[in-house]
Amino acid sequence: MTFLLTCKDFLRELNEFLDPSSTDPAARQELEKHVNECPNCWVVVDTTKKTLKVFKGMQASEVPGRVKDRLMAALERKMAARKPGGCGTGETHASE
Numbered sequence: 642m643t644f645l646l647t648c649k650d651f652l653r654e655l656n657e658f659l660d661p662s663s664t665d666p667a668a669r670q671e672l673e674k675h676v677n678e679c680p681n682c683w684v685v686v687d688t689t690k691k692t693l694k695v696f697k698g699m700q701a702s703e704v705p706g707r708v709k710d711r712l713m714a715a716l717e718r719k720m721a722a723r724k725p726g727g728c729g730t731g732e733t734h735a736s737e
């Protein structure tokens with residue numbers, strides 16, 4: 642029986658695909674086959690890989706202080722724009 646991956650299957654396995662240590666070789670082969678045959682998923686993988694590289698690059702090299710400050714300021718402004726109590730501090734779920 643031939644096991645054909647659909648795009649949905651592939652996207653569900655995308656994390657595994659991008660983390661080879663957690664994928665078994667047979668499954669990985671199927672995923673690779675799908676990427677090679679499916680332009681849509683190829684673009685997804687390509688974009689995700691590039692994004693991951695950017696993030697890793699940012700961690701490896703130092704983020705200039707000013708850029709970081711600006712990022713943090715932008716984040717804080719975004720958070721402040723939200724209604725208070727929305728996120729972050731502690732459990733919001735009622736105990737059972």
Ligand SMILES: [Zn+2]
Nearest residue numbers: 648679681682
């Ligand atoms: Zn696909």
